[in-house]
Amino acid sequence: MITPMHFLAVSVLLFTAGSMGVLLRRDALGVFMCIELMLNGVSLAFVTFSRMHQDFSGQVFVLVVLAVAASEAAIGLALMIAYSRSKRNVDLKEMNILKG
């Protein structure tokens, strides 16, 4: 029998993989992809709880998350293109020019 716990376990695994990537990756693009993974895990949890309680507000919220993720991806990738024009890479370890 598949219970809500199974789906939530998958969502936790996705979220943990994403957070691990955020800590581990060194290029900004990789970190960004891992943030999308984390958002995806959270969406899965939302849909699971919405199915569990038969309350469709969770699904509406997933749609909002999707739209915010789309605009975030657009702006973030634009920032990376703008940054790479001056630095030729998007390595997070080299983004330290504000450090005193």
Place this chain on the structure above:
Amino acid sequence: MTVFDAYIIGFYVLSTITVAAAVMVVFSRNPLVSALYLALSFIGSAGLFIFLKAEFLALVQVLIYAGAIVVLFIYVIMLLDLAPERVKGVYGIIAKTFVASLLVLTALLLMFNILDLKSAFPVLDPDYTYTVVLASHLFSTYVVPFELVSIVLMIGIIGAVMLVKKIEKKGDMK
């Protein structure tokens, strides 16, 4: 084999694909390969959405995440021409991060264990599509957030264009 067994096997296959692809996103050094695994992970979770009777979300997930966002990622990766990451001297960080994520994982699983989640999902009418219910929620209770999201998307478009546009100096105006 009954239909019920096929349901369980399908769930396990899909969730394994989703989680394995997610782990490969983190550990593959080539950003392009990462992006393709990201698409695979999104498609897998779209399948899980279908298991949860959220057909519309599954469709939108494939269209927007796997279709638009991942393509945007791949486009930017090719535009920036990123080299694969160097892995020298980061094994200590990998070990620390691994321990940290294991801790996060156990904490989250314990947190979910407190809730009553072991009972089965409530039975829904299998012939009914719940997209209708979702739409009625979206356009009655949540109509203001829905419109606000469109403003967020518009700000996203304008911001992306403004950030990438080359700013002309005043003397260059023609």
